[in-house]
């Protein structure tokens with residue numbers, strides 16, 4: 093019988109298989125950041141072990157880094173200690189590190205792909221749940237705990253129980269105003285935040301094949317919000333073109349050998365998935381969340397749902413709680429929900445295409461009175477590229493704040509946070525209670541919706557801007 | 567991980583049930599970046615009371631904790647185990663442990679021993695009467711011994727084997743070094759490397 097993409101990549105990494113034991117898998121790439129690595133390094137030190145494969149390990153700083161005044165000492169002592177610890181650990185063990193201020197620094201899941209380190213058919217791990225992002229290249233990529241981080245540092249392997257496989261097939265074509273973010277929010281709303289539990293999801297079908305690499309990363313990034321262990325997309329021309337000439341992409345004959353292998357990484361015709369979901373792309377529209385988990389979303393044109401309309405009692409209860417926290421009443425059109433803050437950034441939507449599409453909406457327009465808009469590139473490279481294209485000017489002229497690269501307002505671990513009761517439209521991936529700051533309220537949106545929302549001051553899509561003329565630049 | 571074969575030491579009787587991991591190590595300690603240095607956080611709230619058993623001079627240097635039932639409930643934090651070990655405990659005896667805490671303890675080489683409540687009571691009375699009384703936890707013989715007490719205990723064979731040999735997950739994997747090396751040498755040259763050439 094044929095095998096799925098996920099099964100092929102798995103099989104190619106089995107170091108040891110024995111009856112009654114989990115398979116021992118080889119790890120091709122281990123990404124590190126400051127939050128989940130300190131105890132792992134400490135464990136190595138205590139047992140007198142070294143990092144087995146420095147050439148497969150790389151670290152950057154992202155969660156705790158400020159996005160303003162990056163040349164000044166970090167004010168928060170806890171953040172400072174975490175960063176200093178990573179620097180010491182990397183120096184002691186010889187791990188390549190891109191610290192704050194370095195040109196390759198950025199959100200770990202933006203850095204790996206842009207360096208060309210994330211490649212088809214590899215196994216990628218990181219002590220971070222959004223490692224699923226890297227699956228966009230046809231890699232088997234997943235988040236791990238601190239004990240597992242230590243295990244990979246010491247052995248470059250992990251004992252793993254097998255996954256189940258799920259296919260999410262997106263038929264047809266996405267309407268022009270619908271982005272990858274809208275698609276993944278709609279998928280999560282459909283299968284639920286627990287719907288992917290235990291599965292590796294493979295996204296496939298014509299609408300997926302048409303997506304750019306960066307859009308594919310947005311999709312795979314949020315697989316974890318559906319509870320999935322990982323998300324994957326089969327590598328194709330788009331993937332190869334994106335990788336070619338990146339700093340760590342194979343060169344010359346090795347490139348040819350790599351492509352020959354990558355081309356085998358497709359689910360066989362006769363392979364069987366444990367579960368299948370089919371979505372019609374043509375039916376989709378810009379999508380936003382109204383609740384406190386990423387599955388609580390609806391088309392922008394809809395209204396806040398009535399919890400009583402949920403048949404499942406636990407969903408009904410969750411919706412009641414969510415509306416209470418979000419201070420929303422059933423029946424309110426989502427377009428009438430006013431926001432205080434707009435955040436464009438994160439490993440979901442902090443890449444150059446995301447900034448371009450937000451800038452295209454903002455160009456010649458301005459951020460509404462009383463609204464704060466933060467634009468935070470996912471990495472220093474993305475930032476440099478945006479500056480080269482003049483996007484930073486578009487943002488600042490519109491009244492938005494242009495910041496240094498990092499996780500920023502995606503999570504309340506650095507100075508960029510919502511104040512209690514503040515409401516944000518955010519291109520990040522989690523709308524959990526307090527995620528963006530204690531008491532903060534989050535609506536997950538695409539970069540286009542974020543930009544339109546900033547202009548109008550309430551949740552909106554670019555289509556709503558027709559009556560706000562863009563000032564054509566001279 | 568250090569191997570555990572047999573250990574003899576003085577004990578601390580902790581006559582409380584349902585000691586959760588928040589009491590073992592409060593949440594604000596979780597910001598620490600190391601696996602050691604948690605000893606001062608162990609039972610932090612209770613230790614503010616000079617009469618708390620851990621603060622008594624006769625208990626200094628004790629290495630066996632004889633606890634009440636349902637020890638280690640609540641949050642899954644591995645830090646609770648680290649705190650007990652950092653303080654110097656080698657074994658904890660109770661009639662019932664929370665599952666996750668037990669799993670974490672055995673993973674880290676802290677032996678958690680389950681004994682009948684009457685035997686736990688007897689051990690607590692013994693050490694309260696005579697703080698110098700020694701308790702032996704013998705993993706080879708699967709037995710706890712003290713003056714007037716000889717009690718067998720159960721532990722699954724796999725956990726016992728790992729503890730006796732001091733094998734953590736990493737050590738077990740490293741026993742397959744030959745497999746890892748063989749895999750590495752067969753890896754295609756086009757696979758990515760983080761080092762710049």
Ligand code: SF4
Nearest residue numbers: 222438439499502503
């Ligand atoms: S951007 Fe957000 S989701 Fe991504 S790694 Fe940083 S904190 Fe995590």
